[in-house]
Amino acid sequence: MLKVSIVVPVYNAGRYIDMCAPSLLRQTLGEDAYEIIYVDDGSTDDSARRLDALADEHAHVRVIHQENSGWPGKPRNVGIREARGEYVQFVDQDDELTPGALEHLHRLAVRNNSDIVLGKVIGTMAGPSNVFKRTVERCTVEDAPLMESLTPHKMFRREFLLSHDLRFPEGPVRLEDQLFMVRAYLRAKTVSILADQPCYVWKRRDDGGNTSSRATTPEDYYGHLRTVVEAIKQDTQPGPLQNHLLRRSYRVELLRPVNEPRVLQRTGNNLQRHFDVVRRMALEAYPPGVRDGLPALTRLRAHLLEEGHLDSLVELARRTRRIRPEVTVDDIRWRDGKLHVTTTIGMRRADGEPLALVERYGRMLLDPDLLDGIKGAEGWEAPHPLGHAHGELLVHDTARDLWWFPDADLTPRTQPLGGHRHRVVLTGDTAIDPLTLAGGQAMEPGTHVVWASAQLLGVGRRARVTRPDAETRGAAPDLGLGAGLGLGFGSVRVGNPPHLVIPAWSGPTGQLRLSVRPPSQATLPHRLYLRTTSVPPIRRAARTVLHRLPPDVRGRAKKLARRADPWSGT
DSSP states (O other), X not given: OEEEEEEEEESSOTHHHHHHHHHHHTOTTOGGGEEEEEEEEOOSSSHHHHHHHHHHHOTTEEEEEEOOOSSSHHHHHHHHHHOOEEEEEXXXXXXXXXXXXHHHHHHHHHHHTOSEXXXXXXXXXXXXXXXXXXXXXXXXXXXXXXXXXXXXXXXEEHHHHHHTTOOOOOSSOTTHHHHHHHHHHHHOSOEEEEEEEEEXXXXXXXXXXXXXXXXXXXXXXXXXXXXXXXXXXXXXOTTHHHHHHHHHHIIIIISGGGSTTHHHHOOHHHHHHHHHXXXXXXHHHSOHHHHHTSOHHHHHHHHHHHHTOHHHHHHXXXXXXXXXXXXXXXXXXXXXXXXXXXXXXXXXXXXXXBOEEEEETTEEEEOHHHHTTOTTXXXXXXXXXXXXXXXXXXXXXXXXXXXXXXXXXXXXXXXXXXXTEEEEEEEEEEEEOTTTTBTTBOOOSEEEEEEEEEEETTEEEEEEOBOSOGGGTTSSOBOOTTGGGTOOOOOEEETTTTEEEEEEEETTTTEEEEEEEOGGGOOHXXXXXXXXXXXXXXXXXXXXXXXXXXXXXXXXXXXXXXXHSTTTTO
16 A cells, blocks of 8 residues: 555646646655545646646656536545545645655654644745644644644545545535534544644745635625534534634634724625624524633624624724734843743734723723723723733744744733733743754754744734844844843854854844854854944944945945845845
8 A cells, every 4th residue: 555645636727737746746755655646627728738748757646537526625535535545645736745745744644643644834825823833743623723724735544534434525615624624623533743844835826826715705605614613513512622613713714804904994885794694603603602712802802793883893903903012022142052032022002002901890801991982892801811811932934934933931921000000911931942943953054033923812913023222223234132131142153063043133123033054154254244243332333433424335335234244134
């Protein structure tokens, strides 16, 4: 038996077949260990010819032609039926696999006898996801955030699919991926997550032709979402687990039309139509425990939706869209070969005041100034303000578009503001280890940018981690890490063979970056630049001189500085 069968549904893919195929054909698993099954769903362009040419050239490629079914469901089902591999990996026609994806996923699957294996997703359709924070050998939908990953771009044990008769709905069915995945998750005894290295490249087509971009009506879309909800309710007992599983679709899909930005983009009958559809579904399809378990601001949106306050939802969206994250770097220093960054993360309203809680008669009320005048939001309580607060620092490998999660110990707490007012913040230390950050491996050469991500009181934001002294914003590139904190230290050497890791506040916003490169690649001008800009008095004197130069001379000087700092423009 083959180890893996890749199943690719195809419809009028054209040149995207040739863009996707190389990543499938050159897997390190070995051509004798896997097969590629293209299922052509009645294409009317030259896709059939392109696929047949691939099959003629490569013995491990098979092509199945069928009449058009109108959606990827039937081609995937045909692929499952025809597969000869122990495991099935689904790939869309315009996406790619990384070279070692099948080998690493299959190894993890066999080691744990996994029913489903999730591989780290990257690409223009994917952002950082907590699902891929760490590799997990064994988990289930009860103890891991699997509901946050409902696309089918995963590896499945074929016998698991057949024994539970897990099939995609066929024909033009919206959210067919979600329906398939929730049924699979609820039946899987072992799910594994590979987060140490990228596996699946999820790409946005440059011609806008991704299936998810096709227009639909709210009645059609939410009718299919109701089918997903009913599938979860059918396979679970009422109670905490069912509420937990349903909470994702309520928060992400159901509230989307009444949340910013969409509730501010639609007007008139179009807005009212979406509101009526989602309100009816909220009242009919979701048990009360789903809404009750949401964080304060999200729960308020649910309340306003179910009570019929559309105008209030629009006004709330206007105000909350202007809430901004505030990330303060309290300390930063090298210790035991790791860069320790101590931060405090909070939220501020558009007027610059903290997003606050007000204590009244033993109750914590969500920011009355934010909610002032919004009908139905008066005296809105936040009974568990710390229960939904979480966040972390992220490191973005810009060259490879990879997001990594360093070890962090960020603790939510309330911070007194005076006058019975408090704010919720996350505080603590994040240890960035250059030797293990990249999935247990050393950081690759290139530029790695540090971000903060936080969820506080139902407001989720991602923000740059920037230098504490705002006076340097927009100045020339500055590699004096910690200058605003009085730390004044530079690069370190790590690994074998050694690499330079150079922390820097750089770019127009002074964002924290870690530049990694072999020491031999650091030129003499670059080393001098690093040495001088890491000394605060010299840096300040150079900045003063720079500002006094004529504009044309100042421009040339900045250009020379950027050339000396090869990471400032990346």
